[in-house]
Amino acid sequence: MICKDRVAVVTGAGRGLGRAHALEFAHQGAKVVVNDLGVARDGTGDASGGPAHEVVEEIERLGGQAVASPHDIATEEGAAALVATAIDAFGRLDVLVNNAGFLRDRMLVNLSEDEWDAVMRVHLKGHFLPLKHAGRYWRGEGKAGRPVDARVINTSSGAGLLGSVGQGNYSAAKAGIVGLTLVAAAELGRYGVTVNAIAPAARTRMTEEVFAQTMAAPGEGEFDAMAPENVSPLVVWLGSAESRGVTGRVFEAEGGRICVMDAFRHGPAIDKGARWDPAELSPVLTELLARSPAPEPVYGTS
Numbered sequence: 001m002i003c004k005d006r007v008a009v010v011t012g013a014g015r016g017l018g019r020a021h022a023l024e025f026a027h028q029g030a031k032v033v034v035n036d037l038g039v040a041r042d043g044t045g046d047a048s049g050g051p052a053h054e055v056v057e058e059i060e061r062l063g064g065q066a067v068a069s070p071h072d073i074a075t076e077e078g079a080a081a082l083v084a085t086a087i088d089a090f091g092r093l094d095v096l097v098n099n100a101g102f103l104r105d106r107m108l109v110n111l112s113e114d115e116w117d118a119v120m121r122v123h124l125k126g127h128f129l130p131l132k133h134a135g136r137y138w139r140g141e142g143k144a145g146r147p148v149d150a151r152v153i154n155t156s157s158g159a160g161l162l163g164s165v166g167q168g169n170y171s172a173a174k175a176g177i178v179g180l181t182l183v184a185a186a187e188l189g190r191y192g193v194t195v196n197a198i199a200p201a202a203r204t205r206m207t208e209e210v211f212a213q214t215m216a217a218p219g220e221g222e223f224d225a226m227a228p229e230n231v232s233p234l235v236v237w238l239g240s241a242e243s244r245g246v247t248g249r250v251f252e253a254e255g256g257r258i259c260v261m262d263a264f265r266h267g268p269a270i271d272k273g274a275r276w277d278p279a280e281l282s283p284v285l286t287e288l289l290a291r292s293p294a295p296e297p298v299y300g301t302s
Contacts, residue, residue, distance in 0.1 A: 002240040004029030007090045009082060011035040011073050011130060012100030014051025017155070017202055017228045021097055022055055024232035025239065026064035031090045034059075035069040035082055035100070065090070073100060074121050079129035083137055095151045095239035096134045098127040098177075108168045116169045123173035124180070127154055131184055131195075138191045148192035151239045154181045156197045156250060161261060162296055174199075178250055185248035194247035196238050199261065201254035202228040225255030234258055267292050 008025045012018040014036030022032050036052035052068040059066040067089045071078035086093040101123045104115040131152060138148045159167050160174025178197055185195040203217070203226040217224060224230075231253045237243055238251075252259040268291040270284055 001027075001029030002242055003095075003236060006030045006094040006239065006241075007033070007086050007092050008095035008097065008239055009033040009035060009069075009086050009093060009130070009134075010097040010099060011082070011126065013097075014038055014055055017200060017231055018097070018099040019051075019055050020202075020228040020232045021099065021235050022066070023059065023062075024229070024236045025095070026059040026062065026066060028236050028240070030095070030236075030239070032059060032064070032066040033069050033082070033086045033089065034066055035071060035073060037070065037072060037100075073130050074126040076129060079133045082130055083133040087137070093134060093137055094149070095153070096130055097153045097155075097235060097239065098130055099155045100126050101155070103167070103170060105166050105170070106168075107166055111168055119169040120173050120176075123170070124176045127177050127180060131180070135184070135188050135191070135193065138188065138193050142191045149241055149244065150191075150193040151243065152181075152184060152188070152193060152195040153235050153238045154184075154195070154197040156181070156199045158199050158201060158252065161199055161250070161252075161263060181250070182248055189247060194238075194243065194245070196243075196247060197250045198231065198235060198238075199250060199252045200228075200231040201252070202226055202231050223255070230255050 003025055006025075006029070008022075008030045010018050010022045010025065010032060013022040013032075013034040018036065022034050025032050034052045034055045036055075038050045038052065052070060056066040056068045067085060069082050069085045071081045071085070073079050073082055083093060102119070104119050106112070106115055131154075134150075134152065138150050141148050154177050156177045157170070157174040158164070159171040160176075160178060164171050181195055181197040188195055217226075234251060234253045238246070250261040250263070252261060268288050270288060276284070
């Protein structure tokens with residue numbers, strides 16, 4: 001068990017990917033804080049906390065240890081309470097998996113300000129605040145002379161890395177999570193914390209309707225490439241002591257495939273050593289673009 005006695009917090013863990021992560025952490029010996037509000041796929045409805053308690057009961061039936069957290073992690077108070085729940089229940093915090101989120105899909109010209117703000121709040125702010133309070137806890141542990149070997153796993157998306165038509169708010173938030181991951185990896189490394197991100201593809205409430213054909217279950221006896229449980233082994237490994245030294249990375253995970261993303265690297269360049277005139281730039285940029293790999297995916301204009 002590669003996470004024996006580690007304490008892991010998983011947000012959005014009542015269903016889908018988060019539930020799969022929580023169960024796998026428990027299977028690998030971790031004590032788990034299961035955070036979920038229990039709202040609808042689009043974030044509406046009353047917060048019941050019911051799904052979080054159901055996952056806790058499931059873990060306990062399997063012989064593991066878990067507690068539920070019904071806190072709204074996109075608020076300062078909720079994020080602080082989430083971290084406090086781990087410490088009060090299990091005496092420490094070793095792993096934070098930021099996973100909570102929902103969709104408000106719309107083409108850009110139809111996207112409302114409220115739909116933009118709601119998605120930014122749960123995805124981007126909902127990553128920042130738990131990360132902030134967990135980071136403060138680990139900084140305090142280090143200053144007190146207690147060793148820290150902690151992990152943060154953030155959840156981005158292929159939509160954030162490559163774009164996704166009809167998901168401007170979601171794509172922007174998920175791209176922001178990558179930027180946040182890089183900054184956090186640089187800032188928290190001194191305290192013994194690694195920070196990485198995953199871009200998973202799996203069947204969840206958010207994907208099974210939007211991408212119904214891709215997410216359809218396979219025939220009997222066939223490998224279910226879109227099962228959320230396929231992503232969890234990577235998340236648990238990143239949360240274990242075995243991932244020490246791996247930080248500031250983004251991994252794609254889908255079915256049995258794991259890919260280390262290789263983006264935002266310096267590419268071809270031409271330096272004139274002086275200011276360019278716009279009229280000079282056509283041949284210069286034509287050359288640079290010819291020397292650069294094509295973007296993924298390629299979108300044209302009509």
